[in-house]
Amino acid sequence: MDDDSMTGMVGTVTGTVRPGAVGEVMLAIRGGVEAFYAKPYDGEEVIPVGARCAVVDYRPHEASRTVFVTAMPDAV
Numbered sequence: 001m002d003d004d005s006m007t008g009m010v011g012t013v014t015g016t017v018r019p020g021a022v023g024e025v026m027l028a029i030r031g032g033v034e035a036f037y038a039k040p041y042d043g044e045e046v047i048p049v050g051a052r053c054a055v056v057d058y059r060p061h062e063a064s065r066t067v068f069v070t071a072m073p074d075a076v
Helices: none
Strands: 009-015 023-029 032-040 052-059 065-072
Touching: 009 032, 009 065, 023 065
Parallel strands: 032 065
Antiparallel strands: 009 023, 009 052, 023 032, 052 065
16 A cells, blocks of 8 residues: 555544554555554544544555554534
8 A cells, every 4th residue: 555545544543542652543445444553643642442533644664554643523
């Protein structure tokens, strides 16, 4: 999966995303759902398990299978 195709994907947090730790998100790709390590894009946000998030950046050569995410607002 290339860098550009990951950006903008929406996933579900399965391991809390927070500063100083590696969380986990599930993303629907390649005809299935796969787990990726996740870090907060801004370095400060905490995103709880079950929350929806958007991939803002993906740097596979820097951090294998790690996406940088931000929380998605709840639907109104």
